[in-house]
Amino acid sequence: MGRWEPDAPERLVLAALDLFTEQGYENTAVAQIAERAGLTKSTFFRHFRDKREVLFGGQEVLAEMLTSGIAGAPEQAGPLAAVEAALVAVSAGLTEERRAHGPQRLAVIAGNVELRERDALKMVGFSTAMAEALCRRGVPELEASVAAELGVLAFRRGYHRWLENGGDFAEVARRTLREVRAAVAGLEGGE
Amino acid sequence: MGRWEPDAPERLVLAALDLFTEQGYENTAVAQIAERAGLTKSTFFRHFRDKREVLFGGQEVLAEMLTSGIAGAPEQAGPLAAVEAALVAVSAGLTEERRAHGPQRLAVIAGNVELRERDALKMVGFSTAMAEALCRRGVPELEASVAAELGVLAFRRGYHRWLENGGDFAEVARRTLREVRAAVAGLEGGE
DNA sequence: AGAGTGATGGGACTAAGTCTCATCACTTAG
DNA sequence: CTAAGTGATGAGACTTAGTCCCATCACTCT
Numbered sequence: 227m228g229r230w231e232p233d234a235p236e237r238l239v240l241a242a243l244d245l246f247t248e249q250g251y252e253n254t255a256v257a258q259i260a261e262r263a264g265l266t267k268s269t270f271f272r273h274f275r276d277k278r279e280v281l282f283g284g285q286e287v288l289a290e291m292l293t294s295g296i297a298g299a300p301e302q303a304g305p306l307a308a309v310e311a312a313l314v315a316v317s318a319g320l321t322e323e324r325r326a327h328g329p330q331r332l333a334v335i336a337g338n339v340e341l342r343e344r345d346a347l348k349m350v351g352f353s354t355a356m357a358e359a360l361c362r363r364g365v366p367e368l369e370a371s372v373a374a375e376l377g378v379l380a381f382r383r384g385y386h387r388w389l390e391n392g393g394d395f396a397e398v399a400r401r402t403l404r405e406v407r408a409a410v411a412g413l414e415g416g417e
Numbered sequence: 418m419g420r421w422e423p424d425a426p427e428r429l430v431l432a433a434l435d436l437f438t439e440q441g442y443e444n445t446a447v448a449q450i451a452e453r454a455g456l457t458k459s460t461f462f463r464h465f466r467d468k469r470e471v472l473f474g475g476q477e478v479l480a481e482m483l484t485s486g487i488a489g490a491p492e493q494a495g496p497l498a499a500v501e502a503a504l505v506a507v508s509a510g511l512t513e514e515r516r517a518h519g520p521q522r523l524a525v526i527a528g529n530v531e532l533r534e535r536d537a538l539k540m541v542g543f544s545t546a547m548a549e550a551l552c553r554r555g556v557p558e559l560e561a562s563v564a565a566e567l568g569v570l571a572f573r574r575g576y577h578r579w580l581e582n583g584g585d586f587a588e589v590a591r592r593t594l595r596e597v598r599a600a601v602a603g604l605e606g607g608e
Numbered sequence: 609a610g611a612g613t614g615a616t617g618g619g620a621c622t623a624a625g626t627c628t629c630a631t632c633a634c635t636t637a638g
Numbered sequence: 639c640t641a642a643g644t645g646a647t648g649a650g651a652c653t654t655a656g657t658c659c660c661a662t663c664a665c666t667c668t
Contacts, residue, residue, distance in 0.1 A: 369600045
């Protein structure tokens, strides 16, 4: 399978990350990314659906982990316990290599609307994936949506913390989800 | 102000909606939309940031209504009561004319990833707008985010119901938010 | 009538994204 | 050891989104 210089996708990701950081996302052409990676525009689009996607690769895998995490939670677990299982399960996909470029990647995304847009879509994907998995466990549709939304919120916050402080993502995510649940309780209690 | 044939933006929206429905979003060129509206490509991009935006116009106004709804809620109101005020306030922006093309618009959006992506971004915008408005009321940041997220969920579901059944949006939204709160309670209680 | 203003038309230009075909590195059967 | 096969890449044409600049036109006000 691997011919020529191996790992074309990874080389493209790294080249893109550097160029986006150096000169900004919109000032960087796909051809330029490909050139720095020793490839061509054709090859770039063979590996990535579009220019944005070079920063969001492998998220389908994470969504898959979320759903299987929920599916694999104990029978008697409630929706939020299942969501916790999902967050724990996804930690297997958050590799140390992924953490290395995380902050740089987040900075680039934060600086561009198109990229924030793609990020929003990915988060919606996570949410519906979890909600559907919860429904398959017999959770009513609305409760599933609420639990999934809270799960995504915890995931986002946990992910940021994990990038800042490191450590085990499963641990961080568990703690973050607990805080979200506390906030929910405070919401209902405080009226 | 109005010269030539008036209401260029509205004509563009209607032309786009028809063409997207007839032949699909990706099979429709901007030049074609402009032509059907009796205008040119230049004018299209003068009124809309990009091709997607022709289906999402005026949402900044809605976000504005959400924030001012929250800001205008009674002092002693809790976060979720403020969110309810936001949803009630936004009903002023959901005109009957908007409802007329709602289903067609939703169908087009549902059929295209780029458009779902833009929709996701708009919802994130609503969420952060509400969360920031809640923070300005002194609500802790995490609770504000949770409440805003629940508010967006209620807004989406209420919007769909409103399109299907009509009636007063404020009424529908209030009922939907109540259901979301019940689901949240069921989530915490059932474990 | 003439200057000013704001919206439009037109056309050139860049870059994203698609498509097709040739080519090259490497594998495997004979 | 060679020749066919396979999969990834290169090359280039092509369409369209989106930007820019400038001329023009409709209408207003003096």
